[in-house]
Amino acid sequence: MKYLIFSDVHSNLEAFKAVMTFIKNRKFEQFIFLGDIVGYGANPNEVIEEMKKISPLFIVRGNHDKAVAGLTNLDYFNPVAATAVIWTSKNLRLENLGFLKGLSSGPLKINEEITICHGSPWDEDYYMFNKFDALEAFSFFDTKMCFFGHTHFPAIHILENGDVKTIYPTKFPFRAKIESGFRYLINPGSIGQPRDGNPLSSFLIYDSKKESITIHRISYDISTAQSKILEAGLPQMLASRLSSGI
Numbered sequence: 001m002k003y004l005i006f007s008d009v010h011s012n013l014e015a016f017k018a019v020m021t022f023i024k025n026r027k028f029e030q031f032i033f034l035g036d037i038v039g040y041g042a043n044p045n046e047v048i049e050e051m052k053k054i055s056p057l058f059i060v061r062g063n064h065d066k067a068v069a070g071l072t073n074l075d076y077f078n079p080v081a082a083t084a085v086i087w088t089s090k091n092l093r094l095e096n097l098g099f100l101k102g103l104s105s106g107p108l109k110i111n112e113e114i115t116i117c118h119g120s121p122w123d124e125d126y127y128m129f130n131k132f133d134a135l136e137a138f139s140f141f142d143t144k145m146c147f148f149g150h151t152h153f154p155a156i157h158i159l160e161n162g163d164v165k166t167i168y169p170t171k172f173p174f175r176a177k178i179e180s181g182f183r184y185l186i187n188p189g190s191i192g193q194p195r196d197g198n199p200l201s202s203f204l205i206y207d208s209k210k211e212s213i214t215i216h217r218i219s220y221d222i223s224t225a226q227s228k229i230l231e232a233g234l235p236q237m238l239a240s241r242l243s244s245g246i
């Protein structure tokens with residue numbers, strides 16, 4: 001089985017379209033999305049509509065999806081993120097609001113091998129940045145692998161004899177073998193708002209037959225995405241961080 005696993009598109013249509021073009025002539029049997037379709041960028045309706053075209057799709061909601069859908073308050077959002085949530089709620093078509101409201105919370109066990117979540121397997125809004133978070137997280141799911149998003153930072157945590165080894169890839173495409181006897185917590189990075197110092201869009205391919213994962217980074221039309229953010233009256237910082245990747 002070949003999976004495309006991706007996260008945190010954040011209403012960035014240019015980045016999402018670049019990824020869809022990249023995969024066009026490659027065959028995928030399953031698509032897995034780890035949350036945050038919306039928030040930050042200027043094209044929430046268009047990105048949701050592109051997302052609806054992908055099938056079969058396993059999906060969990062992100063904290064921005066939840067807030068835009070009115071399912072949580074904005075207490076834990078910084079002022080810039082809260083401004084984007086309010087703008088997105090106002091500009092979303094009713095059917096797309098309904099789509100966000102209907103998304104499942106994580107964690108979600110999609111088969112005997114894979115669990116997915118947005119933040120962590122015990123709290124969908126928790127940020128797992130380091131090996132200590134990962135060590136705790138392994139006891140909250142029972143599959144060999146769990147894919148998560150939320151941090152916008154590609155990472156691979158490997159549980160090996162009770163200890164966790166963590167890899168933060170810096171050279172791409174980054175390939176890793178899935179070994180028997182080990183367990184994995186893997187973050188594919190963010191498609192629409194990368195924050196690991198690399199502005200290229202980030203996503204992952206998992207090939208269960210070859211037992212390997214590959215994290216890809218691809219370029220997209222950043223300046224158009226930035227212009228749209230500014231024209232929409234969204235905070236300037238949301239545009240500038242697209243080119244810095246932080």
Ligand SMILES: [Fe+2]
Binds near residue numbers: 010
């Ligand atoms: Fe996010």
